[in-house]
Amino acid sequence: MNKIVEASTWVGQKLEQRELASPAYYFNLQAITEDIDRVRNTLGGEVLQDVSACPLQEMLSRLPTPGRFGAITASRAELNMVAGWETDHAYVQLPGMTPQLTRAVLGVGHRLIVESPAQVATLAKVRGQRKVQPIMLCVHPSVVSSMHGAHVGMLREALDQAIAIAQENNITIDGLSVPHTSNFDADLALELLQGMRNLAAEISATTGHPALRLIMGEWTDVLHTSQPTQAYRAAVVSGPEGECMQHVGGVSIFRRGGVLVTRVLDIQASATGARAVCDCIVRGDFQASFSLGDARNLSRSETGLHSTTLVGTTSSDGDVLGDTNTAIEVGDFIAFDDMGAYFRGFDPVVALEGKRLPAMLFFDKELGDA
Numbered sequence: 001m002n003k004i005v006e007a008s009t010w011v012g013q014k015l016e017q018r019e020l021a022s023p024a025y026y027f028n029l030q031a032i033t034e035d036i037d038r039v040r041n042t043l044g045g046e047v048l049q050d051v052s053a054c055p056l057q058e059m060l061s062r063l064p065t066p067g068r069f070g071a072i073t074a075s076r077a078e079l080n081m082v083a084g085w086e087t088d089h090a091y092v093q094l095p096g097m098t099p100q101l102t103r104a105v106l107g108v109g110h111r112l113i114v115e116s117p118a119q120v121a122t123l124a125k126v127r128g129q130r131k132v133q134p135i136m137l138c139v140h141p142s143v144v145s146s147m148h149g150a151h152v153g154m155l156r157e158a159l160d161q162a163i164a165i166a167q168e169n170n171i172t173i174d175g176l177s178v179p180h181t182s183n184f185d186a187d188l189a190l191e192l193l194q195g196m197r198n199l200a201a202e203i204s205a206t207t208g209h210p211a212l213r214l215i216m217g218e219w220t221d222v223l224h225t226s227q228p229t230q231a232y233r234a235a236v237v238s239g240p241e242g243e244c245m246q247h248v249g250g251v252s253i254f255r256r257g258g259v260l261v262t263r264v265l266d267i268q269a270s271a272t273g274a275r276a277v278c279d280c281i282v283r284g285d286f287q288a289s290f291s292l293g294d295a296r297n298l299s300r301s302e303t304g305l306h307s308t309t310l311v312g313t314t315s316s317d318g319d320v321l322g323d324t325n326t327a328i329e330v331g332d333f334i335a336f337d338d339m340g341a342y343f344r345g346f347d348p349v350v351a352l353e354g355k356r357l358p359a360m361l362f363f364d365k366e367l368g369d370a
Contacts, residue, residue, distance in 0.1 A: 022263040022333060023280035027059050027340060027362050032257040033067045035223060039252050042222055042229050044236030045245030046070065048089065048215065051078040053250030053341040054258070062362055072113070072215075072248060076104060083108045089246065091136065091215070093177070095152070099126045106130040113138050113177045113215070115152065117161035124169035134174035136213060137162060137203070141180050144195030147188060152179040167207060175213025176200055181250065184219040186227045192216065193235055197243075210242065218248040251341045258340025261298070262321070264332045265313070274308045276328045278321060295322045299332040310334060 036047050049071040051060070060068075060081055070089025073079045082090055092105045093113040102122055105112055113136040114120050123132065140153030154162060166173050176196055182188075193216065200211040222229065236245050262280040269275075295310055308328045310321040324334070 021361065022261050023278075024261050025339065025343065025360050026259045026261060027056070027360065028257045028259075029059070029062055029362060032059075032253055032340070033064060035253045035256055036067050036249060038223055039247060039249055042233065043219070043247050044233040045216075045247055046089070047249045047253065048072050048091070048246050049253065050218065050248050050250035051081060054254040054343075055081065056360065057081045058360055059362060070246065073110075076101060079104065079108065079110065083110075089244075091177070093138065093179075097122060102126050103130075106132065109133060111136060114162060116154065117158055117165055120162045120165040120169075120171065124165065124171060132171060134172035134209075135166065136175045136177045136215065137173060139176050139178050139196070139199065141178050141192065141217075144178060144199055145188065145192040147180060147182070147192065150180055163203060163206060172209050173203060173207055173211055174209060175211050175215070175244070176203070177215035178217050180217035181220050181248075182217070183221045184225040184227050184229065186229070186232060189219065189232045190235060193232065197239070212240070212242045213244045213246070215246045215248065218250050218252060220251045222252055254341040255338045256340060258338070258343060260336045260339045260343070262334050262336075264310075264328060264330050264334065267308075267328060267330060270309075272309070273306055274328070276308050276310050276324075276332075276334075278310055278312060278334060280312055280321070294337060295324045296335045296337065297324055297326040297328065297332055298335050300327055300329070302327045304328060 036049075040047050046069045048069065049060070049067075051071050052074045054060075055078055060071075068085055068087065070087050070091070071082045071085065072091045072093055073082060074093055079092055090108075090110040091113050092110050093115065094101055095115055097112075097115075097119045099122055102112075102119075103126055106127060107130075109131070111133045112119070112123060114123070115138045120135070123135070137159060138153045139159065140155050141147035141150050143153070143156055143159065163173065165171075176199060178192065178196060196214050196216065200214060203211045219225070239245060260280065262278040264276045265279050266277040267274060268277065303325055304327040307323050307325050309323050312321060321334075321336070
């Protein structure tokens with residue numbers, strides 16, 4: 001196998017003297033930890049990991065304790081991944097909350113983010129003698145700001161109904177969550193923050209219990225935005241006493257930490273130019289990725305005579321990884337950066353067909369793969 005020759009990112013730095021495995025995802029735990037700190041320092045408050053953005057038990061278990069303040073899960077499998085975390089900030093948000101899933105949440109002691117009055121009623125019905133953690137109300141962004149377009153969250157009438165059911169059944173409400181994944185907008189962020197605080201104060205007055213936990217969704221581009229963040233951060237850190245402000249980290253904390261490496265198996269001529277057949281498969285791996293087309297040849301840097309299309313190992317016309325203008329030879333390693341979030345690396349169809357799933361390799365600050 002060829003060794004890496006020129007690479008400008010951490011994959012090359014970590015693997016310079018090693019043989020590369022392919023196909024494989026390389027996760028840089030240090031980069032993920034650093035980006036969690038950067039989001040926290042930029043926005044203020046704490047950072048919750050959106051487990052659905054990178055649902056890897058192996059990765060989550062390797063993160064250092066400071067990176068595990070809390071998490072939001074959206075399935076039974078994700079819930080199990082963080083069931084052992086020592087945190088009071090493990091939240092579960094499931095649109096299809098069944099009685100069985102509600103019992104599972106009660107069993108691990110996580111907090112529910114409820115999306116409808118019916119979910120509060122189900123919780124009251126199935127709790128039995130179990131201890132029920134205070135719940136969070138999922139608020140549609142339009143209730144607290146001029147933001148529109150979200151399909152998740154309760155409107156005002158549903159919120160009032162959920163509050164009434166919770167009060168009738170002695171279920172405590174201690175916070176709000178506003179679901180959104182948006183680019184940072186300085187004015188909108190301040191509007192959203194103030195709207196959430198106003199609603200929290202109103203609900204606190206209604207229920208007699210302080211609703212001091214606020215989950216503010218995810219500003220996906222916060223680490224790269226040209227918008228000023230200082231005023232928002234100042235407003236966050238100057239909140240009322242006892243307030244726990246939390247921002248969701250999905251794309252913003254996981255994306256940079258993952259790189260997919262694949263190897264060129266064959267080079268073929270076609271009517272539209274050269275095709276380089278690689279040893280990974282475009283099914284789940286790339287369909288939801290932001291990085292489609294951003295290919296780097298790790299084995300050589302010289303420019304080729306023409307663009308080469310990189311394809312996977314199936315015969316499907318849709319099995320296209322991207323294009324590269326660098327020279328390509330059989331055995332070259334190709335990297336796709338920013339694959340740490342929503343990479344969709346576990347495709348059951350691929351597994352059933354007997355295709356080769358990418359390996360998972362993890363690197364931390366001290367040494368190579370764990």
